Amino acid sequence: MRFVFLGAGAIGSALGGLLAQRGSEVLLIARGDHARSVMANGVTVRCPDTRSTVHVPTVTGPDQVRLTDRDVLVLTTKTHQAEAAVEQWADVPVHDRDGTVLGSAAELLPIFTALNGVASEEIALRYFERVFAVCVWFPTVMTEPGEVIVRTLPPRGIFHVGRYGVSSDPAADTKLVASIGEEWAAAEFQVIRSEDVLRWKYRKLLANVGNVLQALLGDTAGAEDLRRAAEDECREIFASAGIAFAGDEESQAAWGALSIEPVPGEPAQLGSSSWQSLVRGHSTIETSYLNGEIALIARRIGRSAPLNAKLTALARRAAREGLRPGSLGVEDLRAHLGRV
Template sequence: MTRYVIIGAGAVGGTIGGALARTGQDVLLVARGRHAEVMREDGLTLRTPDGAFTVHPPVITDPAEADLTVDDVLVLTVKTHQAVDVLPVWADLPVWDAGTVVGTAGERLPIITALNGVVSEDLASRWFRTVLGCCVWLPAIHLEPGEVIVRSAPVLGMLHIGPVPLGPAPAALTALQQPWTDSGIRVALPADVMPWKYRKLISNLGNGLQAVLGDDHPALAELTARAEVEAREVLAAAGIELVDEDEHTAARADSLTPRPVPGEPERLGGSSWQSLARGTGSIETDYLNGEIVRIAHRLGREAPVDETVARMCRRAATIGAAPGELAGQLLDALGVGS
């Protein structure tokens, strides 16, 4: 039986791992700190619009404890800025088959890159031969140890997964589509996943604005629109393909049904907001807004809105600012009245 090793069991990884464990799939969660301790002691609780459930899959904190075999599939769900530290550690772990080491994880195992942004596939390819890019639509929040809040049900999340570079889907990928979908994690297998990931990148540009402004600031929608317009111009100039807008809208509408979670506010922040709310000291914005800036600079262009957002997010994370605390500074930097 295939085992799914969830590397980073936070909001996204916890939702995927929890959903799979609930339906009897073999899951190993990899986490750290108090979150790992609580999951080991009391299990992982997923709270959804349809109610809560708790699962008790095994949890490790040290990759060396994984005891990888040829039946494993790795699912990378850390933040993008953490991936470069995580990937080589996992790639060099031994893989066992019938009591014999037959190679390393980088040589023998597929890795699914379920991260925001568009660079994790290239990063993973430095260490892994089989990289499965993944576009993640999954409205989840992880703030408390041992708990993930998922704001969609009965489908908890929508994943588009495909090999990078382009090629036939490996057997491990086609084999997971039905059991994952049955668990509440709907999986689609497009011929090319990267146009989906670039379109998702545009949708993620508001994450940093939400984090710095707060999730209900009156300027949030206007500034998000400015960042997105800027990004579309840069991506078009670079000749980067986006999935057809109608196809993108239809896929989301067919899959996700966001609803309030009992006992929680109707509005809760996204991944970058959660980083500031938890005081992690880091944030992934350099691989979201910062990716637009990188592409712009490569073309000899500027992307001032996205550059400003990325810079302010770095500052907020570095000084430990709470969501909304630096709103005035961001508005001043963007020339918007508070």
């Protein structure tokens, strides 16, 4: 197998780099300064206990790639970037070992949606026959091109994986996930096959609704009640919509094996993916698929999620105006939310 990481930012570069270090065949699809740095110097992966630079094959688009029927696509963009990536790769031809074109990527290759939120699976399924949902529990940060920070000791990350949509060959899917689990285990990752992986993705979504506070405030001290309020609103909407998600004890049992530790030379607390978007000056942010997802679910059932909706709008504005984490103080945020 070759793992082709579509949108290799923090998650894709860290996962791909650590897999390549242990001998897996990996291809990173990256962009901008990060792509140029990795192509020139390799990707540096810094962990609490190790630091390594790995030279991983890296390209910037499908015109530079010859896909084969051995490839596994792993989507690691932000959710708001997912559709563009999926559409870009869906019709890329897939070859056999003799160079004969067998069909397109969408027809033949599995795609694993390893990103936050619960929308990317439907996006991928519009194009691809074989979609596997992945709940990612793998704290990583990228603030500089060519370098990613992994904040865990072994196991480095935990991934719940399951087929999305009805499978025509469940046995083949089970075999594929098992094979990936074995190969990723060599790089100190845990892959857990799940028949109901969306329960885990909704649980991760609940955990992610607080990301926006760090993105806006930088230091979230004094905003604990706002996080709880956003999470409580999320739980209420899930209950009203009949959405099942892994409970607190269940998720602690599954994810409690991860030990998050400081990385030498870095602050003890590093930011979420939303925080990273503002730090890097991106004009878009994934919050519309996190807090905004809660607002969407609420509207579908005739309810409202005013706190999560307001947080979504503030995050959009921050990205649009080029604001950095800490541009708002806690009291300013309270005023914007009407919670003074």
